[in-house]
Amino acid sequence: MLSIGEAASTVGVAVSALRYWDERGIVSPASRRGGKRVYGPDELHRLAAVKMLQDTGLCSLDEIAAVLRGPDHGDWRAVVRDRIAELAEQRRKLAIAETFLNHFLRCPRDHPIETCPSLRDHTERVLAAAEKP
Amino acid sequence: MLSIGEAASTVGVAVSALRYWDERGIVSPASRRGGKRVYGPDELHRLAAVKMLQDTGLCSLDEIAAVLRGPDHGDWRAVVRDRIAELAEQRRKLAIAETFLNHFLRCPRDHPIETCPSLRDHTERVLAAAEKP
DNA sequence: TTGCGACCTCAACCCGGCTTGAGGTCAACT
DNA sequence: AGTTGACCTCAAGCCGGGTTGAGGTCGCAA
Secondary structure (H helix, E strand, O other), rough: OEEEEHHHHHHOOOOOHHHHHHHHOOOOEEEEEOEEEEEEHHHHHHHHHHHHHHHOOOHHHHHHHHHHHHOOOOOOOHHHHHHHHHHHHHHHHHHHHHHHHHHHOOOOOOOOHHHHHHHHHHHHHHHHHHHHH | OOEHHHHHHOOOOHHHHHHHHHHEEEEEEEEEEEEEEEHHHHHHHHHEEEHHHHOOOOOOHHHHHHHHHOOOOOHHHHHHHHHHHHHHHHHHHHHHHHHHHHHHHOOOOOOOHHHHHHHHHHHHHHHHHHHHH
């Protein structure tokens, strides 16, 4: 059984964030002892799950809550599938940006950014895609 | 030479966002014709670059601006290296979340989330890491 | 017994990155 | 002549996810 301060430092978030999560109904303490929030092992796991999902930067707290509530709550599978699809999409974007930044680092940069071949490589695809419809 | 509306739809952002980027000095139009913003090919490339980097969700507009300004501006290499490191980190996080969500989808979920083995797998590492310092 | 640190509530504020609304100009159709 | 529609400015608002501050309650320990 941990105090809010212990729980916060264990999962690596601010105390104020845990209070906020409680208030929002995302993760509430197991109980209160003399007004103080007390977190048990189950809550720690939920907290860690929230942080993990939120670290992806792809879900709102509400979506996280929906996933954690789990079955019996309508569309959670759909939500999860959507998140997974977005994760894949996000990986694609990261790969693109990574390629570009890496080139950037190696590139002499004696040319202005607009003429950087690696950038044009990417942007020309983007711009071409905008022509067709 | 494109109008702001054309530029916006080409790169896939809102007109109001382009005005904002201009105002913030992130990407300005090549010129004005009768008060109206006019974007040339170079600006389109910059716009696409901004969008690409911002799609990663890891950089503020100011950091993007610093990168695009390029050499002669102090620390841009350091900034780029930092971003690349964060991209890697982010990929790691995405992988973790993806594993978890995938398990979640397949898992019967007749147990409450706290006892989901896949979740504990992850969170127990997190919690263990918090013990030692 | 005073003072410290950890906790509490509630309301207000912050931040980035837009978006929206009011109020106006201009060119082109009908 | 009038009415779209695309553009303009400037100020204000919104959203998510907290953070901060004032004001208060504990329990311990020097």
